[in-house]
Structures are given as C-alpha cells and as structure tokens.
Amino acid sequence: xxxxxxxxxxxxxxxxxxxxxxxxxxxxxxxxxxxxxxxxxxxxxxxxxxxxxxxxxxxxxxxxxxxxxxxxxxxxxxxxxxxxxxxxxxxxxxxxxxxxxxxxxxxxxxxxxxxxxxx
Numbered sequence: 001x002x003x004x005x006x007x008x009x010x011x012x013x014x015x016x017x018x019x020x021x022x023x024x025x026x027x028x029x030x031x032x033x034x035x036x037x038x039x040x041x042x043x044x045x046x047x048x049x050x051x052x053x054x055x056x057x058x059x060x061x062x063x064x065x066x067x068x069x070x071x072x073x074x075x076x077x078x079x080x081x082x083x084x085x086x087x088x089x090x091x092x093x094x095x096x097x098x099x100x101x102x103x104x105x106x107x108x109x110x111x112x113x114x115x116x117x118x119x
Contacts, residue, residue: 010027010032011103012034013037013039013103016042016043016049020036024054024055027060033060034061036055037102038052038062038063038065038087039065039069040086040087040090041067043090043091044090052091053094053095056095056096056097061100062097062099063101064084064099064102064103065103066087066105067083070083071106072104072105072113072117075113077116080117081119084116084117087099
C-alpha cells in the first residue's frame with residue numbers, strides 16, 4: 001500500500017517473459033506484491049498469458065503497457081487508440097481483470113497522447 005509512509009512498490013515492464021515465473025516465486029516467498037505493466041502482444045503466447053493470469057491470482061496488479069510497445073508519441077491518435085484498445089481486450093481476456101493502470105513505453109508521452117489515453 002503506497003499510501004503507507006515508508007512503503008515502496010515493485011513494478012515490472014515489458015512482460016510477461018520467460019523470467020516472470022521466477023519473479024512471481026520471489027515475490028511470493030517474501031509475501032510482497034508487485035505491479036506488472038504488460039506488453040499485451042506477449043499474451044498471444046498461451047504460456048505468457050498464463051503468467052499474467054497467475055500474477056492476478058496471486059494478488060498482483062496487471063496494468064497496460066500498450067499492445068505493440070511502440071513510442072506513443074510517434075503514433076496517430078487512431079493508431080494509439082487502436083493499440084490501447086487491443087491491449088485492454090488482451091489483458092482482460094488473459095487475466096479476467098480489466099487493467100486500470102497504464103505506463104507508456106519508454107516513458108514517452110505528451111499532451112496529445114495523454115488526451116487519447118484518458119478517453
């Protein structure tokens with residue numbers, strides 16, 4: 001709970017990947033939770049979709065990190081909206097939970113991309 005003074009949050013980007021199970025095992029061993037910002041295209045692999053599902057089942061948060069992991073500032077509004085929609089559908093389908101958090105790839109964003117994300 002980040003509202004608690006002195007706490008911290010573990011976040012992981014660009015997954016799930018082949019090391020996600022080890023990360024989940026370590027978090028479980030220490031009874032801590034994390035937030036996984038998923039590149040949703042990875043969920044096309046059923047194994048990786050299972051890792052995302054496992055993360056949710058073990059109490060972690062899964063957020064969106066787009067579908068294709070492209071620099072949002074280089075996309076048109078239509079491309080960005082389509083990417084975010086695909087990511088939302090893929091994450092919801094794989095985990096049973098709609099993502100409520102979003103992190104832009106490479107940390108790149110601007111006023112225009114923020115406006116599209118907030119739609």
